[in-house]
Structure formats: C-alpha cells, structure tokens
Amino acid sequence: DVKVTQSSRYLVKRTGEKVFLECVQDMDHENMFWYRQDPGLGLRLIYFSYDVKMKEKGDIPEGYSVSREKKERFSLILESASTNQTSMYLCASSFVRITSGNTIYFGEGSWLTVV
C-alpha cells in the first residue's frame, strides 16, 4: 500500500519561529510536492522537486523553502513563521509523469497554526 506520510498532523507555532514540515514517501517516486489548502483558494503549489537536491518554485513560494536530500523525503521549511501561513499543508508524490489519478498520492495533511 502506497504511503505518503506527513510527520506532524497538528502544530501550533509562534510568529517568528522556524518550522519544519516533513514528508516521506515509500514508492520511489521522482516527484514530490508541497501544497497549501485555504478555503476558496483550493490547493496551491508551494514547491515541487523532481529529483534529489532539485527543486522548482510553485505558485506561492514566498516565505518558504524546501529540502530534498534523499529521494523519499521532502521537507518544507518556514524560516520565520507568520500568521498568514496558518493553513493546511499537503504533501504529494508521483512518478515523473502523472498518467492517472492513481499515480499521484497525497498525505493526510498537516494543520499549522501560527499565533
């Protein structure tokens, strides 16, 4: 059974803190993604990675960075958390080409509240 595991489901952090969100996949997927979900805005792509140490900015990369040191792990970093980064964060992984809905897999999400 394919798994995309996000290490923290619920976090509360203070403004200005550095925050790490971790994601691990067990399917040897090349691609990994970080999205954030906000009401009315859907899922917006923050960053994606198509290989180890490779990354591409998505639609809303400001205030975020990522790290992919190993193929199975993709980390999202908030260098200095702000209240407008309170959101649900979703990690996903896929093979190089998304050929169907069953070739991209999502984690269960991480709820981050910044106070």
Next chain:
Amino acid sequence: DQQVKQNSPSLSVQEGRISILNCDYTNSMFDYFLWYKKYPAEGPTFLISISSIKDKNEDGRFTVFLNKSAKHLSLHIVPSQPGDSAVYFCAARHNAGNMLTFGGGTRLMVKP
C-alpha cells in the same frame, strides 16, 4: 490568475437527486483532468478523470463531462448520498505531465 476555476464555493442537494459540480479552465495546454474528493483533516482522494480526447467518462454514480471548446468540465453524481458531502476539487494536468493545477474547490452538502 487562476487557470482552473470552480465558481461555486458550495452546493446543497437533497439525497437521491443529482449533484452537478462545474469547473472552467483557461490553459489550452491542459490535456488531462481529474476530480478529487476531500474530507476535513484528510488528504484528497482521487475520484474520476478524463482525457482531453474524450468528452465523457463514467464510473458508477460519477460521470465527468468535458466540453473542450468551452474549456469546461462538470462532475455529475447520481444519485447523491449523504456520504458524498465533502469538498470536491477539479484538477488539470499540463501536457508536460508532471504536475497538477487545482481549482478552488466546491463544498457539497447532501441533505438526508
């Protein structure tokens, strides 16, 4: 500018009736479209998809229609059930094939 739009943020339907969720897109390079269902505090789960070379795809109670000339697709759920109550996201794949662009979502509420 949003390339995939779901203009109805919410929809309420009586159990047993048809639910129709709509999605519009602007990018002609999208070649594959998907619908996802999402419950609170869970990741999205894949529901149904359609290639741009087709105009209809059916899977049980779920049918997706694609009108390529209008850049419009819709998801029909017949009959609707209370368990269908969730947020539905439309997504589109660029023909490069390596990522999805999502719409804003429609919250469907099916009343018993």
